[in-house]
Amino acid sequence: DTAVSQTPKYLVTQMGNDKSIKCEQNLGHDTMYWYKQDSKKFLKIMFSYNNKELIINETVPNRFSPKSPDKAHLNLHINSLELGDSAVYFCASSLRDTGYGYTFGSGTRLTVV
């Protein structure tokens, strides 16, 4: 009965590969997000979807492509992985405009070698 679940938890892959991270929430939230956390713990918003529509797309290389098949799922596909993509990626969800804050997943640690 996990609220926001991400898979996989760990991902080790070689440079140049393509990989996907999946996220699902069962909270009935209408908005989902992807954040990237670097080695210094700094969190940066990447994307946000509201009811399957992209509403935030920060300056992210176009090798990163989010996909939201429905409002309970937001997947992140990364093409041609680079060393600098190594980080922890967090999915989160919220009810837009309620001020209740986010519920986060437990993160996916991506290591590119």
Added chain:
Amino acid sequence: GDSVTQMEGPVTLSEEAFLTINCTYTATGYPSLFWYVQYPGEGLQLLLKATKADDKGSNKGFEATYRKETTSFHLEKGSVQVSDSAVYFCAWARNNAGNMLTFGGGTRLMVKP
């Protein structure tokens, strides 16, 4: 531009010491303010929040007061425990504007027995 600034860590305290982690924000309008906590190997969890000036958020012995005059939302706890060791993030969200959270850089707290 809009931002959140929090004190750099790590903050190292002995058990039962008093904790303050400073947070100031720069934002137009009247944002909602949050503190999130990240325990080792986990995602972020909402610790407390305040949605308007002079509100005090509190949870698990932690408190923070929304001070509009000083644009601050400092986190305090009267007596820390070893189990409070974590990274703490201050964040704000513009009300009624998509709920997007802007995070500070995080402050690592280490509590020694």
